[in-house]
Amino acid sequence: MKKKLTVTTLAASMLFASIAGLPLSEKGLASKLGVTAGVASAATVQDQLNGLRTELARDTQGIADVRATRDYIKTNTDTPTFNSAKKIELLGNIWTKLNAKSPATIDLNPVFTLFNGLDLFYDESGATIDALINEPANRTVINDLFLNVGLPGINDPQGLTKQRVNDFQQAALAALQHADSKTALKISIAAAFLSDGSNSQVIKDAVNNIVTNKVLNQPVDKTNPDLLISNFLNLYGITLGDLNAFQNNVANEIARVNAPAGVKAIAARAALESAGVRYLLAGDIQPAPVSSTATYLQPGLKVFTQSINSYVTWTLQSETNVNLTNGVLSLNSGSTTGSGIIQARDNKFGLLLYISSPVTFTEETTTPVIGGGGGGGGGAQSDADKAISEITDLFKDIAGASAEKKEAILKEAQEKVNAAIEKLSTLNLASLVTVENGTAKPKLDVAGLVSKVKDIAAQAKLLNDKLTALNPNAKTNPVTLTLNFGTISAKSTEIPFPKDLLAAAVAAGVDKVAVGLNGLTLAVDPAEFGADTTLKVTSQDATVATSVTTLAVASGVYEFEFTSGGNKVESFNTPVEVSIPVPNGKNFDTELLTLAKIVDGKLEFYGGKFEGGVLNGVRNSFSTYTVVENKVSFGDTASVKAWAGRQIEVAAAKGILEGRADQAFEPNGLVTRAEFAKLIVKTFNLENASATESFSDVNDSDWFKSYVAAAVKSGIVNGKSDDEFDPNGQITRAEMAVMSSRALALKGASLEVSKIDDVLKGFKDVDAINSSLKNGVALAANEGIIVGEEGNLFNPNANSTRAQAAVVIYRLLNK
Secondary structure (H helix, E strand, O other): OOOOOOOOHHHHHHHHHHHOOOOOOOOOHHHHHOOOOOOOOOOOHHHHHHHHHHHHHHOHHHHHHHHHHHHHHHHHOOOHHHOHHHHHHHHOHHHHHHHHOOOOOOOHHHHHHHHOOHHHOOOOOOHHHHHHHHOHHHHHHHHHHHHHOOOOOOOOOOOOOHHHHHHHHHHHHHHHHOHHHHHHHHHHHHHHHHOOOOOHHHHHHHHHHHHHHHHHOOOOOOOOHHHHHHHHHHHHOOOHHHHHHHHHHHHHHHHHOOOOOOOOHHHHHHHHHHHHHHHHOOOOEEEOOOEEOOOEEEOOEEEOOEEOHHHEEEEEEEEEOEEEEOOEEEEOOOOOOEEEEEEEEEOOOOOEEEEOOOEEEOOOOOOOEOOOOOOOOOOHHHHHHHHHHHHHHHHOOOOOOOHHHHHHHHHHHHHHHHHHHHHHOEEEOHHHEEEEOOEEEEOOOHHHHHHHHHHHHHHHHHHHHHHHHHOOOOOOOOOEEEEEOOOOOOOEEEEEEOHHHHHHHHHOOOOEEEEEEOOEEEEEOHHHOOOOEEEEEEEEOOHHHHOOOOOEEOOOEEEEEEEEOOEEOOOOOOOEEEEEEOOOHHHOOHHHEEEEEEEOOEEEEOOOEEEOOEEEEEEOOOOEEEEEEOOOOOOOOHHHHHHHHHHHHHHHHOOOOOOOEOOEOOOOOEOEHHHHHHHHHHHOOOOOOOOOOOOOOOOOOOOOHHHHHHHHHOOOOOOOOOOOOOOOOEOEHHHHHHHHHHHHHHOOOOOOHHHHHHHHOOOOOHHHOOHHHHHHHHHHHHOOOOOOEOOOEOOOOOEOEHHHHHHHHHHHHOO
16 A cells, blocks of 8 residues: 655644745735635645645755755754753744643653654655654653643554544645635735735734634544544644744754754755745746747746746756846857756745746747746736736726716726737737748647636736726626737648637637738637637639629638538638738728628628728638628619618628619618518628528528528517517517617627616607617617607607618618
8 A cells, every 4th residue: 555645743834834924915905816716626635745745856956955954953953952942942832832731841852853843744655753653752742742631642542643643634735725725825925926015924824824723723522533633732722833933943043053064944944835835826826938039038927827027036957058147048059959947936035936847949949848837928917917007097087087087087998908908819929830832830839828828818807807896887808819920921821720729718718719810810719619620711813803793802812711620611600700901991982891702703792891901800601702892873762862872882882781673772662570680680790500490481492581590599589479470571660779789789788777768768759669679779779770750759660661771780880
């Protein structure tokens, strides 16, 4: 049987003291940092103690200091250096409290040996604790100490054994791994580097309280052997603070008496504390390169997503052909390969917070590879910090500000957060692109990107939480991870979407994963694919478009093809967002620019909106696309030209509106429910090939079947009854307002319930609006989609004309 690693109660206190010296945060920092409770660890005490030992062993100098100090103590605690008076002084409160409950004089030396557990921390076999318990002098003292407070003696089957020590260790470790304890530890560690108000005693007290409250402060039950050590410490009133003080006293005394070279007790204590920090906070202390090239790396460090670069000093160990100068790691001159281990020690408390796996450089490597977790770079952290600072400053001016000023402050704060999230979530990966046989293929560091996704999501959460804390009505900004591959000269580019990256994005709550090249951007829902996926983008000759249309072609011509798990993706559950650059937009009527799909020698139009030099649209299937200026004219719109002419022209250009006959729009014709369902679906790109409906009056052969199904699936429209949709029924203004409102709601539009009556009271015929439609009418009116008519009337039950519907669609397009 594999023996369990066991340690004394003092060695346990060393773990509790592993964050001693770090100051507690100011009140409310947990919320500020977005720290949430973790999950209690299910690891056994053996796993955890072995994990601590392994972490300590990674610190080669630290483990040497621990061993040297251990050996020194074992051979010197019975020398004049540690005479009786000195031992009593070092034991401090422990000696006082033991004597207060003991009727006879206690043998000092065994007590000192029992409580001085430094040599036990790194014991792998458990033999040391057996030796301590079984040594005759120690057994006598243990027996007397336990009997003095009514606990079982050493020879009692319920008395002290190695297993009792192990049980106590397990309880203590579980206490520190408890969810709320982890939260307290996270706050404390993060606060150490973010707060100027350092008070190490506060954090020591906090840590002691965790274990005291969860382990030691159990009701004394002398019949329960599981509580033996808790009962012992409780009955004598010995606290973890007493144990920590004793160990500090020993370490300081060794330093004071000038122990032989190599015996560095304080350094040993720091090594043990550092190992505890690194183990307890594994995954929460992460490297963050702030800049890198093929030949150098300027590293950084984060604690709970907070940059602490200015608080740490980097050192280099086990280096080969690399050097560290002024915090920059680089290849030696003339070398083509190199490696080294970098370590980060904080400047405040001297803890070794981070030890990397070997950092390797090669001629082929575009960025240095850091093992052991972490990744990213580019200063995203400082951008988030800057934005938080700026919006905090903004809100200092909001108290007493006018309504107009408050609105301006809220808007500016929202814009700052939007900009910061966009910047930190955009990664420049142009250097990863190589060209093979005429096709460009980026080589991604998937593990690094997965780590970066977690970092970006955490930073975005901090920004959003800060914004909503200051403004509860602020909109939470979704995160789009953008992989920017820059300018690529190859005709074709194959961009991977690794499943691990997509899964990490889903887990982190990332809304979209986008790729950018040559000004093009395609953004997909990461949940769309469950396998490794590839996007192939091929630049086609302009004649592919000009040969099938006389319309002005405003962009390049591109073929897009997605494959996932080796199969071509024919359609998407969530439409893909597409942005195509229009280099000379000023030469076109930009409202008439539309995304055009080239199919079987003709064009199909799919709308889009021109902004900032690109046409933004969405698609749920792909082939070959371009952007054209689509000028459509009708011969029967003169009577409505003044108020609906432009609106009809634009909606028709986007492929949303069509004439009812050649060159005939019929502007005064009435709109059916099926027609408006189609208009809404096309306006908001809600087409869904998998959508179904079960209305008896919608047949498979009906032209509107797919549009009705998509509108129903999206929650835009309901049937007139459970069984009938009434597709040919004429739509009223109120129904049109409600359908528009539901579509807007999908995009995040809303209206506070308290404001509904205020919006509607401007209409004299408000009572004529069906109560079930009032909310939708109010939102549409508030958004300026459908406004009142002459005499402040809404006319909710009047039927809508095609011209009126065109105006509504135009307004929706501009939302």
